[in-house]
Amino acid sequence: MTIPLGVRAHAGTFALIAVLTAVACLLLAGLPRTMQGSFDQALRRSLAGAPAVRADVAVTGAPVLPPGELRSRELFEDGGRRWRRLLPEALRPLIGPGGHISAKTSRTPVAGASGVRAFANLGWLSDADRRVEWVGGRAPGKPSTMEYAGSTIPVIEVGVVEEAVARMGLRVGRTLMLGESVHTAAKIVGVFKARDPADRAWSHDADVLHVTRIVPLDAPEELHTTTLMSDDGLGALTNRERTLSYRWVLPLDGRAANALGVPGVEAALAEFERQVDVQGTGSITYRVVTGLPELLAAFQTALSAAQTVMYLVLGGLFAVALGVIALGVRLLTDRTEPTLALARARGASLRQVAAAGAALTALAVGPAALLGYALSYLLPGPVPPIVHAGPAAVAVAAVAFAVTRVVLAHRAPLNERRADLVAARPSARRLTVEALVVVLALAGAYLLRARGPSGTAQQDPFLLLIPVALTVAAALITLRCHPYPLRLFVRLAARGRAAVPFLGLARAARERSAGALPVLILLPALSLSVFAAVVHDGIGTTQQVASWQRVGAPIKLTSEGNIPADAVDRVRRAPGVEQVALALTGRVQVKATGEWPYAVAVDLAAWRRVNADAPIALPELSSKSSALLSPALDRRGPFEITWLSPVRLNAQGVIDAVPGFYSSGQFLLVSQEVLPWPAADTLLIKGDITPAELARLVPSATVETQEAALAEIRADPLTGTVRTTMVVVTVALGAYALVAIVLSLVAGAAGRARTVSLLRTLGLSDRQARRLTLLELLPVVLVTAPVGLALGLSLPAALGPGVDMSAFAGGLPVTEHPPGLLTPVALATGLGLCAVLGAYAHTAMSRRRALDAALRVGDA
Template identity: 75%
Template structure:
């Protein structure tokens, strides 16, 4: 047989197979690349937004003896080069050049303190010349000395931040004595500000820009600031009171990170930590400080959840794509059957016949696979092994299926068989294997629910296999059970007056080709597409709920101090404000136990009006002294609460969270009427008013909106990837289901055309012909579609806690998985329309056939 001649003779089937192979290779290679690129983007964004104080590698040194002290820039820089030389290879791409070094004292008391204790720490920055701008005075110079209490002590020239000048009363020209036993003095010679306040490096040195206020439980209020000295001041910086710390900042480059290498980062940091530890001696000790491992672990947990869900649906998509390709290959080999049978009868060897069928398939699939593989490189992303392996699997599977089927069909010359007869009874071995698959799938689903989440950030192969097993089990059960109701319907149709229902349903019962393979394709396609739609809708719904839980109202205005009554009134009268609920938050105390829970008092009736139509409902409280307590406080009866004033409170139950305020720890919800006088530091607003206008009306407040909170949740790259992939997979699987229906129609077209043409000679009308085709297709759609849709809706609950997508829904658990009717109805309607359109088109085409051909021998 000439392969090019076979291509020309069956151009339509060859083109269909080529398109299916190209699309499958594009999906299996392109989607993983896009997903991995989004994983990298999510990791980089999470590291970039976490703050340098958590991501950078910070080597700290604490001198224990004078011999361990460093008094020159050269010593610090030499140590910095040593740290960079010790960085493990896995961390080097993440460590950016540059960084800086600092030397600081902490809790250094200054003289002259009264009711407020002042601590003036000494500080040095290796890159101060580019990070600060001197606004008054001058930059510090070399230190000097002075006599104090009969001893010589160093006098170090320092500069102070503008905030320290304003809040602590420090002035240029002022001298302060430092240390509990006065070991050093400082002379203030200048005032500076940050040259670029947005410079991330200030995340390590915020104490040099701002004054820190500390209120100890058993002491007076404290104010802390850190001054800035010159390189020359290092010569006089010593650790006589053991409060001196050196720090080498090795900055992290977030854009050098990728998700594939992320699992190796925590072990590399631990290795670096061990190497830093052993560098110390008896004079100085070193240690590594970094929050990078915790950030990576949190990211890997979210990534594992994303990969689990996406691998579930992508694995199903790939399996369905291979099934549809197998259906197309079977259609092609059926078209070649007569030609190959004739060649076999004329003496062709079996290997020649197999080579002809497999060669034609390879000639079709290989170029299409290469085209799909090439198109997959259009989206950005790393080339994972699946990108290269997937197209090869498609080609090998298609060619192997074609060769195997041809070999089985033509292993003996002139082997006659009837394609319209009922299938033979399955062997006991086959029934046993199918029953074993069903039992293992059900047992696996039960074990997965009983076990719960795997508790690791690694992929769980057990979890990935269970959905496939459940889908296969459902398909096998459907295949074994669907003939029984179909035979009953055929018997009922046989008693009717019209022959069309009986003929159509009888052909459906006898067509082996439109039975097993289409069901094995349709059922997973429908179930996984519904599963993806259910998960997508569950995430979307929970994201909305999480945004309301975070803000508690369409708009929330929170002030650091009580909002005056006239300001509240201006907000009420502002254009666009429909409703305002007042709330007061603070820390209260339970005298009997000493507990200090967070407390919020809200105008509950007004709050309900503010949240009308929202997915949250404020709780109801009866009585001015009623209260709801957090689970951490537990059930309580009457107790006293000290907040603004002491008042009796009656516990009325437990509440898991107060939307917009508290969701963990110890907290109490009270009605606003419990307050001894009207006060509010939080406004819950319903209306259409710009946040900037509210910020202008309440200058001391921050403004949050539910819409912005929802955007923040949805803006996460991992979340966007999961939602987008779910939509793509749903559409692709729905399309594959339709293709399976069309190919089932095309597969029996020849025999069906011959039958309809013969029946036309007996008076079959066009309308009856369309009904005949439709009734032949209906069993596949009517039996498989409900099972597939039902399985897709059950899968999220069957997988139970193994599929945790809360990280994509603002941290709230995605429970219920209540899907809307849109997706199931759309899929069912699409299949029905496809069946109707196919039956109409097929009946129309057969009408053009010459009826004389139906009376010839063989129907030709």
């Protein structure tokens, strides 16, 4: 057989294989690209959204002896250049230009302060001229000296932030005596404010921009601020009280980050820390301070869960696509079998026959695989190795399957068989292997549930293999067991007078190798598509719950201080507002233990009216003196707290979270009736009113909405990729299941048409012919579809303990997977409809066949 002649003779089958291969290679090469691109986007977004104090890489220095002290800007800048030279190659693209340097003292007390303890630290910022604006007095200048307690001490000119003037009384012209045993004078000459308070760099220097209030358990209240001095002040800045520290901030530029390079960045950070440590001397020590490893570890955990789910469904898509292509290749080899058998009978060697089958298949799948691979480059995203491996694996597997079928079919010349007459009996070895697969799959599923999550950010092969093993086990059980109930129906049909049910069910019940492949394709396609749809719905449902847990109401209005009664009335009377619940938050002191937990006092009845349609349940209090405690405060009897006034409470039970307020640490929930007078700093609102209108009614408040929280959760690139891929894979697998049904129809079309034609000579009508075709096809669908649907619905429960999907659902674990009926009904209906249409189409085609063409010598 010449290859061009074979292509022309079987052009339809040839084109079908090419289309299936091109689509499969496009999906298998394109989806990983878009997935990897979204992984990179998610990493960059997480790094950009993290506070600079966590994401940036900072080198801190602590001078121990005077030789280690840096007294000029030049020395600090030399240190910055040295740290950049030490950056490993993998870390350099992530470090942006600029950065800043600081020198600060810590816990520097103001001598002579009464009542509240005041601390005024001395600070220097290398880029203060760019980041601050002087709104009072002047910028600090050169230091001077003064006599104090019989000794000469330096007087450093400093500026203070506006907030320190209001809260600590640090006004221009005042001179502060700082220190305890060693004194330094700080003369306030100016007041500043931030040019851009939203600048991310201020997270490194929040102590400069704001006054910090500290309430120790057994000491007076403390107020801390950090002043700013000029470059000249560095010459007078010493570390005689061991409170001075230096910091070089190397800003992170997350735009160059990619998910594949995360392990290399983590290793580079460890190497950089080692290099910085060895730079220390006896006069000064250095160390790296950054939260970047924790950020990368958290991202890796979420990425691992996403990759597990993605590779699971993509692996199923790969297997199903290969199975459908194998159906097409089987159709091609069946069509060419007479020609190859004739060539084998005329002396062609087995190698020549196999080469002919391989060449014909390679001509169909090779260019198509290259086309699908090339089309995948139209999709955005980087190119991971799987992009190259997927199309190559499809082409090689298709050619290998064709060669195997040709070799098995033509091992001996004129090796004719009638496999449709008897049921094939599987060997004992094959049955043993299949039983072993089933046992291992069930044991693996049990161990997965017993073990739970792996606890690492690396891919878990165990988690990837178990779903595949369960699917294969279910397919093998279905393949082995489905003929037996059909044979029972055959016996029942044999007792009837109608011949069509008996003939149709008899053909369907025969164990033929041709029927195994459709079952092995349909079941994974159905189960994985249902699994993807169920996980998609479960994530969506949990995202809804997470958004309600985050806000606590449709709209939450929060003020830093108490909201006046007239402002509350304005909100109640505003157009669109239906319900309002008042809540007050704050820190309270437990008298018996001295603990300072957070407390929420809320009108629970009004809160329930606000959340009447919410998917979260609100707690209940048995009486106005009852309190629900967090796990960190559990196990106590009646206790007393101080909050506005002393209140005695009874511990009613434990609550894991107060929706919209607290979910970790020490907190308690009480009724608003325990307050000595009505007070509220939070309004929980139900109604149709815009956040801008509420902000106008209460200018000092911030407004959050449940819809905005849900949109923020869904806007995460990683979450969006998981859900989008689930939808794409569900549609693709459903389409492949339908294609498998069609190919099964086409593969048996010749034999089925001949049978129908023979029966038509005996008086078979068109209606009976359609029923015969349906009875042959529907049992595979009716048996495989329920098993696939049941397996798809049970896979989330089987994998639930091993896959942490909370990263895609707002931090809440995805524990509930409601089995929606839409996807199962749509898939089952589609398969059934495809079978019915195929039966009608096949009958219509058989009607055009001449009856005398169906008879051979010896048949009549």
